[in-house]
Amino acid sequence: MSDSAERTESESASTERDGQSAESARAAGTERPLLEFDEIDKYFGETHVLKNVSLDVPDGEVCVVIGPSGSGKSTLLRCANRLEEIQSGEIRLDGQSISAKDADINRLRQRIGMVFQSFNLFPHKTALENVALAPRKVKGMPKEKANERAADLLDRVGLSKQKGSYPNQLSGGQQQRVAIARALAMDPKVMLFDEVTSALDPELVGEVLGTMRDLADEGMTMMVVTHEMGFAREVGDRIVLMADGEIVESGEPKQFFENPETERGKRFLSRLL
């Protein structure tokens, strides 16, 4: 009894900064976070890449995961929609297990949008077809309605003129914005961003980050793996620092960037400067 009371308290503490999401969680009568990683372990063969990682992402939070390469941050993100299997622990979306053997993964993935470093647009389809494909095939939306929605989404990411373009006719930044629109087309509850600006020319990074900032402003729950510290600091509600498969520090951006608590955090930041 006291145990559960304690947990409730700590959870509400963790969401306290984001008044809105705490409110909506309360309104829904649930106190659990939207996306939960519960003591997960992940191995690639012999290599232990995620070591007993636990992380809660509350509704509406922009959780930015940073860390040196090889620290497991991308793997963590990929586990969240089961592009990677975990060996122990559990990952839940809105209380439903994603990692369970019998999880209806196709259904769960519809609620988790994912944007990749390498865009992964479908090269044989136009921007509009890229966005409209999944709603049509997965949700069975009629073609006209799916196209209409896709056009709206492309408008929203500033690509209303590129609807009929094929991916190879778009710049990297445009492709990545189409990829964001494509993920949004399934009305996800949470969006995962896996180093989405790392493959872009420097002058194109801004437009993609801008789109992500808009999304964050609209209250989208986001988990962002990035090397863009400016974005992390400005848009993130929380910074999670990973190293060697573990979360070594987690805190508010201001706190983290100005005065990291851990030695690891200090070292990571000093290397950035």
Added chain:
Amino acid sequence: MAETYSDGTTTDGTGEGFLNDRTLKWVGVAGSALFTLVIAAFLAYIVVVQVNFALLVEVFQPQFVDALYTVLTVVVVGSVLSVTAGVIVGLARVSKTTFTRSVAKGYIEFFRGTPLLFQLAVVFFGIPALWPSGQFPFQNFAYPAAIIGLTLNHAAYIGEAIRGGIESVPDGQMEAARSLGMSYIQSMREVVLPQAWRNALAAIGNDQVILVKDTSLLTFIAVPELISFFRNVNSTNFDAWTPLLLVAIGYLAITVPMGMLVRYLEARADPAGRGDR
């Protein structure tokens, strides 16, 4: 001319000997011209001296046309069946299930590792031999045997082409499709296979041209195709070049348009080309 090319440079390997970078083009042209001349002379000699036009007209209809029609029928049916079966073999070949993958691998190893002539013998002579003498239910088994043999054989090659095509589609395509909530089958059908098909088209087209030529082996199981036509005309008229000319024209009449069809399909499947329109 020489000054223009060697201007400002010293020894660039183009300066010595008969065959060098500068003369290569002209050596090529001269060689091609000689080749064309020899072939043209030879063909002219064959057509003027060797080919018996009276016989040519006589055997054209119905023997030659029938043989060509037989080849065409076998090719059309064999193409449709072998491409269909080949896609299935290719999909099995990239299955995540080890058992399915191994079976597909074994299938491909067997049908690529034994001669088509042997496979035709197994189907045409081996299968009927499983029934007691005279009890085999099919009367005219040559055509079904031809189709079965060609389909099984070419499905193996097309399976490998499809596997290569699928493997050359980046993993991120399947991941992106799956992460949108599409099932494996939907992702394959909508995203991976269309791209794999494009990648595999050249190899598939190549194989289908070989399939046309492989019909020549059907003479062995008494299918009245073009080589059988040649043998009949040759043995009854003691004339080699008249039927040979027709046979050559017959095969090329199928394989050349087929190559054009493949190039057309490749251009159509190219998203960049489509986008430029």
